[in-house]
Amino acid sequence: MMKQLANRDKMTRLADFLFEVGMLRKTPRTGYQFLGSGSESVADHSHRVSVLGYVLADMAGADMARTVFMCLFHDLHEARTGDFNYVNSIYNKSDRNQSLRHTLSGTGLEDKIFPHWEELEEGDTLESKLAHDADQLDFILNLKEEKDMGNPYAAKWLESALKRLRTEEGQQLADKIAETDHTDWWFLGPPPSWWENKKSLDEED
Numbered sequence: 001m002m003k004q005l006a007n008r009d010k011m012t013r014l015a016d017f018l019f020e021v022g023m024l025r026k027t028p029r030t031g032y033q034f035l036g037s038g039s040e041s042v043a044d045h046s047h048r049v050s051v052l053g054y055v056l057a058d059m060a061g062a063d064m065a066r067t068v069f070m071c072l073f074h075d076l077h078e079a080r081t082g083d084f085n086y087v088n089s090i091y092n093k094s095d096r097n098q099s100l101r102h103t104l105s106g107t108g109l110e111d112k113i114f115p116h117w118e119e120l121e122e123g124d125t126l127e128s129k130l131a132h133d134a135d136q137l138d139f140i141l142n143l144k145e146e147k148d149m150g151n152p153y154a155a156k157w158l159e160s161a162l163k164r165l166r167t168e169e170g171q172q173l174a175d176k177i178a179e180t181d182h183t184d185w186w187f188l189g190p191p192p193s194w195w196e197n198k199k200s201l202d203e204e205d
Contacts, residue, residue, distance in 0.1 A: 005106065013106035020103055023079040031085035031139075037151045038142055042078050045138055049074065052134035052173075059169040062126050070120040070131035073113050076100060126167070133170030136161055140174055145182040 005016070024043035032038040053071035057064040075083070080103065081094040100117055104110045120128045140161050147154035158178070165171050181187075187195075194201055 008106060010106060010108050014108070017103065017107045017109070020079045021076070024075070027078055027082060029085075030083050030088060034085065034087060035143075035146065035151065035153055035157060037149070037154075038146050040142070042075050042083055046072065046075055048138045048141070049131075049134045052137050053131050056130040056134055056137075056167070056169050056173065057127065059173070060126060060130060060167065062130055066116065066119070066125075067127040067130050067134075069113075069116045070128060071134050073116055074120055074131060074135060076103060076113075076117075079103065123166075129166040130169065133165050133167050136164050137170060137173060137177070140177055141182075144177055144180075148182050 005013070008016070024046065025041050027042040029040050029042060029045055032040070050068050050071040053067040054064055056062075057067040077094075077096045077099040080099040081096060084092050084094065097117075100114065101110070104113055119125055120131055123129060123132060140158060143154045143158045143161060147158065162171075162174055162178075165174055190201055193199070
């Protein structure tokens with residue numbers, strides 16, 4: 001931890017930590033600048049990645065808690081480093097390990113959170129591979145939405161993203177995402193007459 005914060009007590013450091021986590025709401029995911037449409041914060045991204053981790057772990061019969069923890073904290077360091085997209089990463093480097101260690105130092109969470117980060121970085125366990133795929137699947141879902149709305153470049157990006165998947169479960173889910181319209185979950189639910197007069201929901205029964 002930086003020397004100026006070394007003497008702060010644990011509860012104060014936890015307050016620091018939670019303020020820092022909040023910075024992820026203000027930290028943009030930068031790849032969309034190149035795609036030309038779409039936007040989200042790192043916090044937006046991390047939430048659905050965590051849900052995806054839960055879903056994939058359930059599909060695979062893997063440890064749900066470990067998978068979700070890796071997903072939840074996988075981009076925590078970006079509160080300090082910012083998000084480097086694939087183009088940025090050609091030229092820019094950051095010390096993600098040091099960033100996360102500084103974030104956690106003095107909080108009492110060091111030995112709880114950092115091992116999940118190390119497991120994810122090593123990528124050897126089923127849970128870490130599922131967490132990796134959850135990260136990619138969130139992006140794939142966003143790309144499918146942008147494709148559905150007419151961005152011609154989203155299909156090219158999807159092709160690359162699909163090749164990054166490491167698990168059978170991730171691939172199965174990606175295949176289904178690719179053939180599902182992103183509006184179906186709400187548009188196809190009510191009967192067609194609902195969209196005309198909002199008086200026919202009982203017809204569903």
